[in-house]
């Protein structure tokens with residue numbers, strides 16, 4: 001029996017309240033979700049889950065502050081599930097001891113083990129590659145095939161990227177530490193910095209714009225932005241940016257392309273971990289994986305799911321199959337390393 005009175009600190013700035021309301025009947029199954037992932041991605045999945053199970057799902061969407069909120073609520077938190085946009089976000093929840101292990105045979109069957117925490121504290125739900133965008137006209141085929149190439153002398157003055165301290169780049173750096181050690185990763189970061197056409201700035205899409213405008217020849221960017229730019233009817237100039245580049249999946253000849261995942265986890269405070277696990281398992285199901293991955297031009301994690309046709313058109317690639325928990329473990333070292341080489345200066 002779960003009867004809860006949900007209360008909110010409206011003062012918690014930036015938190016968009018959705019539909020948290022007290023349970024009308026104590027018996028009605030309800031699940032409460034805190035989500036860093038946006039409503040347009042999650043709403044269709046929640047509707048499908050509600051329809052299939054009769055469970056009501058209440059969601060708080062926010063771009064930030066959910067960890068602090070969960071901390072301050074402690075074991076009285078109404079939240080059962082946390083959804084994050086990437087693995088570094090969920091790692092912070094784990095570090096702050098805010099999660100409990102997920103027990104779901106279905107999830108273990110659907111999601112390959114390298115995309116789940118070995119201790120069961122979180123699971124990946126969708127995947128994206130940290131790709132390289134390369135000018136169609138100024139980068140010759142084969143000229144750049146690895147992250148290491150970005151740091152080599154032939155790329156001098158030709159590379160654009162966002163801040164080295166942005167989680168996307170920190171996690172990439174952490175993957176290099178995990179694969180090759182700190183000394184090699186530092187050498188790479190110094191080489192990459194030396195090759196930059198301009199100081200790190202803007203987001204991943206802004207780098208593709210800079211390629212289109214001739215400021216640089218290559219950039220680092222998450223794969224889904226390619227799809228989001230190509231299909232951007234509201235800002236059609238982004239279609240032109242995207243049309244000026246090819247997407248490259250680095251390191252196909254060795255460890256594979258660095259990937260990151262959106263994640264789900266069960267809060268330590270949840271009094272209904274079975275229902276929470278059922279929801280996460282649903283997100284790994286055929287139906288949900290198809291919706292979830294294609295809505296944001298990401299890759300499904302479950303094998304055999306039909307990919308979005310646009311994403312499929314970029315071709316198959318080999319992903320780095322190191323467990324993402326090992327990459328996360330190198331995150332602090334990666335942040336320090338980016339400071340040490342003064343990457344953004």
Ligand SMILES: [Fe+2]
Nearest residue numbers: 085204222225
């Ligand atoms: Fe992003």
